[in-house]
């Protein structure tokens with residue numbers, strides 16, 4: 001009450017003060033309830049710790065509170081949780097120059113020049129997204145052309161597909177790329193008409209020459225990137241993420257934000273391998289820090305690569321590359337070794353497995369180790385994209401969480417058909433089957449690989465159709481999940497997948513008041529409407545962190 005008087009006396013408008021309770025009224029509230037079913041409400045009371053004190057229906061009497069917020073009839077859902085994203089990647093991506101909207105070389109050069117002028121402190125100008133085809137150039141751009149825009153600092157710009165890099169002369173000097181340089185295997189250095197002088201474009205593995213010269217981001221840049229990532233995610237209604245592959249430098253940036261009171265996103269961190277795990281957390285997971293905003297949960301282990309580059313590890317060869325089955329990035333003995341080391345310290349393992357052989361090995365390794373290390377381990381398999389149908393029941397047997405990204409299915413379906421052929425798609429992105437067989441589903445985006453937009457994720461999860469409505473009726477539509485499940489997988493199930501249930505993920509008394517106000521009901525909207533959902537406000541711990549106005 002003291003606060004209310006103060007605020008009144010000084011005419012201070014405080015949207016979400018601490019040490020006061022707030023009634024958010026006049027909303028169409030939706031949450032997953034205790035019973036796992038959808039529960040609806042019309043108002044919510046936030047206590048002075050930023051937790052949900054009460055949810056009310058129209059029949060309930062409104063309590064007396066210090067502040068009242070009018071929800072103006074907006075739909076309120078729990079803050080969305082991205083169960084698989086790369087937080088620093090999102091932030092760094094948002095800070096680098098994006099050339100994907102340029103239609104000519106001249107337009108690109110102008111944009112590069114402006115960006116460099118606006119960012120005088122950046123020692124390197126980094127960017128991506130150029131495409132000489134779109135510019136109708138008929139050739140690659142050159143270092144000399146790039147020098148005409150920026151000559152005082154190195155510039156390194158990745159092509160739209162990530163398979164070529166365009167650099168200026170200073171960058172080539174910094175990386176010692178000259179007429180005598182030889183391209184590494186699997187790479188090519190483009191040369192001028194003399195056949196010797198590098199022209200300024202490096203292809204595939206030759207890009208490594210440059211990547212080794214680009215300095216790692218400094219703490220200040222990481223802080224900026226993290227701040228940017230929080231902004232991007234809140235704009236999409238995301239209030240928490242599982243960060244898949246946290247380095248010690250990332251962790252320190254999260255901690256710095258927490259110490260400064262600038263941590264607005266909840267981060268469940270999974271260390272990038274065993275060494276980073278021990279560096280970050282020592283002998284066991286960290287406690288929940290900063291009012292449930294940060295915890296080091298476990299370890300991310302890469303078992304195989306991706307399907308697109310044929311790095312996914314398959315039981316049978318690729319349909320479009322006979323003889324190639326891909327490769328394990330972590331061999332069976334090593335995987336078991338790391339898993340034992342992790343669970344001995346109560347770290348939660350999150351195993352990246354894309355191909356059928358990788359998923360089989362991950363599932364078998366879990367079954368073996370779960371016998372000696374029983375208890376609530378919440379084993380996670382990240383992606384679980386292409387699973388041999390005979391292995392699908394294993395998800396249920398050990399309560400394994402399939403952490404999957406619905407938008408990968410719509411983005412990858414044609415590629416998956418090419419890589420696997422039509423007869424091996426039964427266990428591909430098999431959300432509904434995994435669920436029916438007793439596995440648990442947490443949904444995410446894999447941003448920045450895909451957009452972090454959770455509404456696109458819910459639309460893909462419930463339709464198996466892309467933004468253009470393709471293919472009509474859905475790709476292997478029996479693997480769709482219903483709206484309620486999709487919402488749960490982006491909220492309460494994603495919280496459970498990170499040992500955060502009871503802390504956040506649902507709008508129930510005692511949980512953190514993390515919520516989003518949106519302009520339509522995701523349980524009713526058509527797929528097209530769902531994709532166009534507008535996030536009006538995002539709140540974390542009872543405080544507004546994003547407002548569309």
Ligand SMILES: [Zn+2]
Pocket residue numbers: 084085086244446
């Ligand atoms: Zn990922």
